[in-house]
Amino acid sequence: MITSTDNPRIKAYAKLKNARERKRTGLFLIEGHREVARALNAEVAVDTLLVCDELLGPEPIETAGSDVLEIGAAPMRKIAMRENPPGVVAVARQFGTSLSELHVGEDPLLLIVEEVEKPGNLGAMMRTCDAVGADALIVAEPVTDIFNPNVVRASQGALFSVATAVAGTNEVIGWCRKRGITVVGGYPAASTELWDASLTGAVAMLVGAEDAGISAAWDDVATPVRIPMAGAADSLNASVSAALLLYEAKRQRR
């Protein structure tokens, strides 16, 4: 059992909170009982399960054959992002998110999110994709990588159940064009209200960055729709906008 925060393995794991270190190693951290269970259930490759008996609740942990390393509360606090660290954190291998390997069936419903920055928003969008039964989430030009511990946490494990691809905007546009997928984007100044747009068939709903909105690259590609807003034009949170777009598509596809 490791109790020192100066232990080299603990230091190496704690560094995975850093995007550069995740990129260098291909590893990432999954914090929390529920999140780890969902990852194991989805057959994410877990290298090591870090377990702290002192912080662990009464629920048993499934290890699914992973290596288990017992650590003290101090190293767990060093590794975890949460203020109240959980009793279990998994060190897992990043899985493939190549758009060329994303396969969707007929008439898919997709979410494309461009240049998203806030980990909480990206995680919430994953939860929404899971809930609405979207076929995939495509993350274009991410500012925050999808393996950021705060994304994993905010997704509550939906990262492991929703097919997710990451690519540049031009690649995403080409991919949609090739498959005849209609891209419908949320624009505050669009003349068509969301509810009057046709959202059946092969459709990708597109939301832009929290501040800048959808980039100009989509101008000739996306069909603009407007979520009616009584207040300020920027009054909806990006993940709320994504949910409203996806659920209206879902309603029309019943």
Next chain:
Amino acid sequence: MITSTDNPRIKAYAKLKNARERKRTGLFLIEGHREVARALNAEVAVDTLLVCDELLGPEPIETAGSDVLEIGAAPMRKIAMRENPPGVVAVARQFGTSLSELHVGEDPLLLIVEEVEKPGNLGAMMRTCDAVGADALIVAEPVTDIFNPNVVRASQGALFSVATAVAGTNEVIGWCRKRGITVVGGYPAASTELWDASLTGAVAMLVGAEDAGISAAWDDVATPVRIPMAGAADSLNASVSAALLLYEAKRQRR
């Protein structure tokens, strides 16, 4: 100009990050240029505008006749919640949120949120109420008070434009009954899908706490509706659920 973080005024203002201190003094903090501008615009009573020239961007500040106190970057960092503190923070007086003083017109659309804990969720719900044009937000049994700096921040100033009342659950139930307001609650196990419920007339959409859901006090009051979910039952964020409920009501009321 105050540059020391030990200055008694600075210490007193920084304490307003604490719920007890807000309750004791009746004051609260408003961080950021946009948020302060919206508060002044809504005629929130601002006691003092704390301004830090070093952190201020090029945009001019409207003071609307408030007392201005210039402070250095160190005291601003002590008072602000954000990691990158803004150039302006207002010390303002809390306004009334009594349910008995909340007046709504005919056939109002309301949001009731019960036992909400996460400031980000409560703030996002305020933004959504603003966007959808809801008549009021009723916060029942709040775990986090609406004047929490993180609520103010997440609301991006919608706290100042949306009529908001705070009360106990039983008081809210009595208030709705007396006015003939139909309460429609989001329950994961309801047999009626949201889209099949009638949401016209005088309607309050009800969402529960992040984990526990809607309390049993509503069992004989609320009409249960279900947001269709393909994934786990708890897969939608509380503020996303609120937005889906409110916007479906909005769609039906066009």
